[in-house]
Amino acid sequence: MIGGAFPLVRPFLHRLDPEAAHQLTIRSLAMAPALTPARDDARLSVAAMGLSFPNPVGLAAGYDKQCEVPDQLLALGFGFVELGGVTPRPQPGNPRPRVFRLAADGAVINRFGLNSDGLSRCRERLRRRKGRPGIVGVNLGANKDSADRIADYATLVAGLCGLADFLTINVSSPNTPGLRDLQGEAFLDALLARAVEARDRADEAAGTRTRLLLKIAPDLALDALDAMTATATTRGLDGLIVSNTTIARPDTLREAALGAETGGLSGRPLFSLSTRMLAQARLRVGEAMPLIGVGGVDCAEAAWTKIEAGASLVQLYTALIYEGPGLIPSIKEGILARLTAEGLDGLAPVVGRRAAEIAQG
Known part of the structure; x- marks a missing residue:
């Protein structure tokens, strides 16, 4: 499944139901040794959120939903991986079929609905890898039938602090009814206040530092984005992930x-x-808060454009379905080629330099 083998197995995988194919890849990774990835060129390193990322290319949430294979995924060459989404209690998600390949478009539609093994089981898996190298985050979501979704996030934060480098408050999944309502200013402020309080209390007790991020939808009106970025800044979040999937x-x-x-x-x-x-x-937060750009990253040029738009780091997932893990070194090589062509020693001068232009579309 790794590198050059993917073109040989892709026809077989794509004859399977998409969810069955995905489960097969997770099982295959679980049987593989968690090797140490090759050292990246120093020009790819990124300092953000008080962390040192070996390269800016990360795996988006949704691939390893149950926190089963983070080290095997890091071994593919990712600079960081985001696991989950994890919910407090186990839930099956929506009925199948719930994921569809749009091969001609290089796209996927999913309505998984945060199918999760739940906090207890995911926490135990993360506890077993504690102390291993590699930057790992966890995406957090509320239970579908929860009577208090804000409490759900506080529970997850308290339960996972110290076991991940960052935790992502996901209020932008379109597949849990009512979840995007939490993007409203009053709800979001209350949610982030509870999450930060839970994080600070847990980190103080454990002697750790866990970063809190917020993942937003791509379908926001600009006035809603104004409110969300202001609230995230006021509450002292460590970063934003832009963006989730679209309903458009x-x-x-x-x-x-x-x-x-x-x-x-x-x-x-x-x-x-x-x-x-x-x-x-990026125009709203300036340099005060790092951004992670996700959505349609399928080549080095796409990753470079995200960085120019304001991303310190990028994430991908869907493109792996079509290109396989060979995409990861290809993107890194392409970024290095651009740095060489411009005579740059790192990515910092590139981050956000075209934000004003790209914001206008």
Whole structure:
């Protein structure tokens, strides 16, 4: 499954139901040794959130939902991985089928609905890897039937502090009814206040420092983005992830029939929308808060554009389904080529330099 083997197995995987194929890849990774990845070129290193990332290319949440194979994923060459989403109590998510490949568009639609093994089991898996190298984050979500979703996030933060380098408050999944309502200013302020309080208390007790991030939707109106970035800044969050999947359906979709499926759209069709939102966020937070750009990263050029729009780090997932793990070194090599061409020793001068232009679309 690794590197050059992927083109040989891709036809087999893509004949399977997408969810079955994904489960097979997780099982395959679980049987692989967690090797130490090759050392990255120093020009790819990124200092953000008080952490030193070996390279800016990360794995987005949703791939390793149950926190089963973080070290095997890091061994593929990612600079960091984000696990989950994890919910307080186990829940099955939505009925199958709930994920669809739009191959002609390089896209996926999913409506998983935060299927999770729950906090207890995911916490135990993370506890077993404590002390191992590599930057690992966990995406957090509320239970679908929760009577107090703000309490759900506080419970998750308290339960996972010290076991991950960062925790992501995900209020932007389109597949849990009512979850995006928590992006409203009053709800979000109350949520972040509880989450920060839970983090500070847990970190003080454990002697750790856990970063808190917020993941936002690409479909926000700009006044809503104003409120969210202001609230995140006021509450002292460590970063923003821009963005989640979209409920929009671009007119350019070639897989029109599959495009009608309910759920969040990811992959190449999300790139322009998510990158504009990223640039808009950069204009609002300036250099005070690092941003992680996600949505449609499928090549070095896409990653470079995200960085120019304001991302200190980028994440990908959907492109792995079509390109395989060889995409990771390809993106890193492409970024290095751009740095060499411009005579730069690192990415810091690139971050956000075209934000104003890209924000206008």
